[in-house]
Amino acid sequence: MRIRLTVAGLVLSGLLVACTGTPPREAVPTLKIAAWNIEHLAERDGSGCRPRAEADYAALRAHVKRLAADVIAFAEVESAAAAARVFPPDDYLIVMSDRPDSRRDYFCRRDAASGPRINKQDVGFAIRRSVKFTRHADLAALGLGDPDLRWGVDVTIEATRPLRLLSVHLKSGCSAGVEREACPILFEQVPVLERWMAERRAEGVDFAVLGDFNRRLAVAGDRVWRELNGDGISLIDAAGGEGSRCVERYADFIDHIVLDPGAARRMVAGSFEQFDYGVPEAEHPSDHCPIAVRVR
Template sequence: MKTKSLITLAAGLTLTLSGCFGAPLAPLSDLGTIKVAAWNMEHLAEANGTGCRPRTDADYQSLRAYAEALDADVIAVQEVESQAAVERVFDPSQYVVLVENRVASGRGGACRGEDGLTIRDQRTGFAIRKGLAFERQADLVALQLGNADLRSGVDIVVRPRGQPLRLLSVHLKSGCSSGDRNEACPTLMQQVPVMEDWIDRRADEGVRFAVLGDFNRRLAQAGDAVWADWDDATPSNSDLSLAAGTTSARCNPRYSDFIDHIVLDRRATADQLEFEERTYEGEALSDHCAIAVTIRAR
């Protein structure tokens, strides 16, 4: 891929930091496949009745039941206030929760213009099934572009059978789902080369990888410029695929295009077995449904 002038020195420094934060757990040596998922949880707050989607104990219990039915080994989460918020949904006796280290601006503001509701912090992260070996890498803070209201990426390596799989949980700028003319598009377009640089670096390594989360972009649309930038097969392992393939989204009948994606590199694509979008029964628990892909663990 082409080198982009918009990639800052901060991006380079961030991407070269690669360390283990905390001791990894023992690997699941008998696991033949691994299921990884992405789920924007729509303003998941840690306390009842707070945030842009105030919830009750019953709501959190419904979210937990949905998470249990999803039954994924690793879930990239978005729009979560904190580790405590995620642990209300993903049982901490079953999952290790990691949340980005970003210090939010604290500006908050009203939720979609509604009086009495205040925006809480929105972070990215992971829930990782206990017993699955993992190592945390440095957060991809370059995605913030120096703006504390933008999200960084959470970067981990999991080892389901000893062989590593690198995963990045992202939530890119909203408001530019296609084209480049909307007000939010200049910001998203500055995040594109940061993502491209991360992809290039991973493609040059001997490790399969996937980027998961809310891209706020219809990447599968014909001729999408963002996807064309990332998926140009240079280096060769950055010959990418969308795990959903040609599947249409079913979460909301108004929208047939996914904006949540699981992007796989060439090596992970060869190991893909199954894609799933888990819709809701009855009331939607979030304005996004979880998507998941099962791949060979190796």
């Protein structure tokens, strides 16, 4: 009799799922979203501040395959053609910032009078072709009117319900504190992000801001984190207090996946990942390691 009841219960459970159309929680599909600063990814071999050969691009493609992310917010990429050398066009669509080239000509080393010259650095997304998305206008206001500051790239992806994503690469040189020369510029970018977040909240849309913030947001009392969490919002850093293991001398992340409460509820518990290149630090293909998380 117990066996019959158990079988009957299983059949009834299956019928209920079939009738309601609601799958078990573990069957709900997820998407893996990642952030990755690829360090001066150039379109041509031997170009820019991190000159690469075809073997280096091939190694990056292998890392992309291992990362197996559905959406990657990338930074420090010269062009869509450069991105396509790393993210195979058969697998990914490239969404690139529309920021015009400043046409300014700098050497890679500060105060240098000769040597390699820096290429344009931009942000964007590589989105797996199976993922439906909508592109929105770039967040040009992040550039503060300075042609050398990066814009944000803004998309909505279709997961279990829409999720708005903003890819960013903020001003470098102010990773902590308030005194360094670059800090006033970074602090001007923060209200731009706050306004973008406020607009998403007003629309009732779940969102995440991801990329290279160039800021150690997890440091206790950090000014930028405090300001972003103003006006009653409670943002969640997907790292959850975990320390960075990418570069030995830097224990804190400056790359982040920041989620609003709605997006945070959709994050798969325990899914935050620091990507390991699998080689000694001196052989890393970028000075940043990808970070990723799964969302429903």
